[in-house]
Amino acid sequence: MENNNLTLGEFIIENQKHYKSTSGEFTRLLSSIKLAAKVVNYKVNKAGLVDIMGAAGETNIQGEDQQKLDVYANDVFMKTLINREIVCGIASEEEDDFVTITGKEGTNENKYVVLIDPLDGSSNIDVNVSVGTIFSIYKRVTPIGTPVQIEDFLQPGNLQVAAGYVVYGTSTMLVYTSGNGVDGFTLNPAIGSFYLSHPKFRFPDDGKIYSINEGNYIHFPQGVKDYLKYCQEEKDERPYTSRYIGSLVSDFHRNMIKGGIYMYPTSSIGPKGKLRLLYECNPMAFLAEQANGKASDGFKRILDIKPTELHQRVPFFCGSKNMVAKAEEFMANYPEDADY
Ligand SMILES: O=P(O)(O)OC[C@H]1O[C@](O)(COP(=O)(O)O)[C@@H](O)[C@@H]1O
Numbered sequence: 001m002e003n004n005n006l007t008l009g010e011f012i013i014e015n016q017k018h019y020k021s022t023s024g025e026f027t028r029l030l031s032s033i034k035l036a037a038k039v040v041n042y043k044v045n046k047a048g049l050v051d052i053m054g055a056a057g058e059t060n061i062q063g064e065d066q067q068k069l070d071v072y073a074n075d076v077f078m079k080t081l082i083n084r085e086i087v088c089g090i091a092s093e094e095e096d097d098f099v100t101i102t103g104k105e106g107t108n109e110n111k112y113v114v115l116i117d118p119l120d121g122s123s124n125i126d127v128n129v130s131v132g133t134i135f136s137i138y139k140r141v142t143p144i145g146t147p148v149q150i151e152d153f154l155q156p157g158n159l160q161v162a163a164g165y166v167v168y169g170t171s172t173m174l175v176y177t178s179g180n181g182v183d184g185f186t187l188n189p190a191i192g193s194f195y196l197s198h199p200k201f202r203f204p205d206d207g208k209i210y211s212i213n214e215g216n217y218i219h220f221p222q223g224v225k226d227y228l229k230y231c232q233e234e235k236d237e238r239p240y241t242s243r244y245i246g247s248l249v250s251d252f253h254r255n256m257i258k259g260g261i262y263m264y265p266t267s268s269i270g271p272k273g274k275l276r277l278l279y280e281c282n283p284m285a286f287l288a289e290q291a292n293g294k295a296s297d298g299f300k301r302i303l304d305i306k307p308t309e310l311h312q313r314v315p316f317f318c319g320s321k322n323m324v325a326k327a328e329e330f331m332a333n334y335p336e337d338a339d340y
């Protein structure tokens with residue numbers, strides 16, 4: 001199999017016909033993300049040997065301690081996209097506000113904006129557990145050539161033109177969709193190229209894995225407690241297995257391959273959950289739906305939520321469609337929890 005498969009670059013070009021863009025702009029944008037992923041991967045792989053471990057000593061707008069690798073990954077993706085003059089605006093977990101890109105000529109004729117979680121699973125960086133990067137791409141809604149506005153970023157997830165993630169794990173993979181199914185590419189470190197290794201990912205309709213931080217159990221809404229009881233019951237295919245890596249990208253990736261559900265619900269300590277709608281939930285929800293899965297806030301489809309803030313959080317239920325539907329059944333018994 002090695003090297004006989006299409007490289008990501010070849011695949012992107014081959015699939016250009018599917019992209020609602022003929023200018024090659026989209027192709028160049030995906031190639032920029034591919035390049036930045038390789039640069040970050042190089043650092044992640046030798047995290048123990050270089051000064052990239054630990055906190056950076058700053059906090060981001062969400063009050064989280066930024067890890068050195070959060071800041072490094074943010075710099076790499078920002079610089080790569082800005083230097084290549086391939087987008088007109090970027091929003092990032094590690095940037096307080098969106099960044100407007102004006103080209104060397106002082107204008108910008110690009111039509112895409114990117115929203116990014118440069119390093120997902122920050123709590124796992126120093127303990128050698130897999131982490132990731134998440135990206136979401138939209139066409140701007142304000143006139144091309146003018147400075148981007150907040151409304152270019154506050155678009156519902158169902159308007160994404162592409163979304164994806166990189167998982168820096170036992171191997172490094174880039175997984176993405178542009179609305180034509182979900183494909184996975186594995187980096188061959190010897191050659192430095194991503195090769196198509198997992199064409200057309202598909203969540204099994206059902207699974208036997210649930211992923212949730214049960215340390216928060218006492219704070220969970222009754223619907224989640226009832227669903228967990230259901231998952232742990234000795235009956236039919238149950239009990240399910242509990243698996244929680246603590247990196248959304250890695251838990252999602254495993255569940256997409258084996259069948260499972262990831263949940264970060266509302267709770268009495270975090271009424272809106274923890275995950276950010278724009279650069280975590282929307283891209284993962286687009287991927288899930290493109291791979292036969294499902295994603296909601298326990299009540300409504302994530303991709304139909306109209307965003308109101310750049311860093312807003314929403315409860316997240318995502319994975320095998322019958323498992324998410326079952327969890328929603330339990331949540332529906334407590335409609336008051338829909339108003340988080
Ligand atoms: O430690 P907790 O509360 O279970 O949260 C873990 C979740 O938070 C995250 O780390 C949030 O993402 P960031 O690391 O990008 O901030 C997810 O990847 C993960 O699923």
Ligand SMILES: [Mg+2]
Binds near residue numbers: 117248
């Ligand atoms: Mg994250």
Ligand SMILES: [Mg+2]
Binds near residue numbers: 117118
């Ligand atoms: Mg992050």
